[in-house]
Amino acid sequence: MELYGSYTSPFVRHCRIVLLESGLDFKFVEATSTDTHNPSPTKKVPYLRDGDLGFSDSSSIIKHVRDKVGQPFLPDTREFDLYCFVNTLMDAAINVFLFEKVDGLHPTESKYLTRQVARVESGLTDLEGQALGSAVPGSDAHIRLACFLAWGLFRRRFDLTDRRHLVEFLRRYDAWPAFSQTAPPQSA
Ligand SMILES: N[C@@H](CCC(=O)N[C@@H](CS)C(=O)NCC(=O)O)C(=O)O
Numbered sequence: 001m002e003l004y005g006s007y008t009s010p011f012v013r014h015c016r017i018v019l020l021e022s023g024l025d026f027k028f029v030e031a032t033s034t035d036t037h038n039p040s041p042t043k044k045v046p047y048l049r050d051g052d053l054g055f056s057d058s059s060s061i062i063k064h065v066r067d068k069v070g071q072p073f074l075p076d077t078r079e080f081d082l083y084c085f086v087n088t089l090m091d092a093a094i095n096v097f098l099f100e101k102v103d104g105l106h107p108t109e110s111k112y113l114t115r116q117v118a119r120v121e122s123g124l125t126d127l128e129g130q131a132l133g134s135a136v137p138g139s140d141a142h143i144r145l146a147c148f149l150a151w152g153l154f155r156r157r158f159d160l161t162d163r164r165h166l167v168e169f170l171r172r173y174d175a176w177p178a179f180s181q182t183a184p185p186q187s188a
Helices: 010-022 058-068 077-103 111-128 140-154 164-174
Strands: 002-005 027-030 047-050 053-055
Touching: 002 010, 010 058, 010 077, 010 140, 047 058, 053 058, 077 111, 077 140, 111 164, 140 164
Parallel strands: 002 027
Antiparallel strands: 002 047, 047 053
């Protein structure tokens, strides 16, 4: 299996964690969304190639890998909802990040980007008040949340100063080897 992606993407990080946990052999091929060697028809990362099969979304990649080794992927609907919730925030935050990076467009210059920033903030406030449990690793919803929070701090997308439950949640994940081993390089 070959996983295409960057060391900084939180979507890719989740896939790398699941592949590491699975114990399966895989090769990581460093690629950005715009690299010509990225095989994804959606021109995003991650992308997974497994023999004749190609997977172009982190969720299908994670499900495929978990299925292969008999590990569950979000059978509980509440957990699945949390996973979707975190995905929505992650998509919004990455949208804001890429508008700034690619077009130099700041949220103060766009009503829609302002809305995306507000969406991330209200979502984080809601998550701060949720009982997220203390088991590490939790479900894929929790692993995804840890990837999102770490990415947001790394890219200075939000501040967790007044969100001590989320800080504590992330601190527990930082102590998990599969998580710490997949942290984005500080130079990126
Ligand atoms: N739904 C996709 C989202 C992946 C995604 O947004 N990846 C970002 C990198 S973090 C990307 O490749 N963006 C390129 C672009 O939007 O042009 C997934 O879960 O894999």
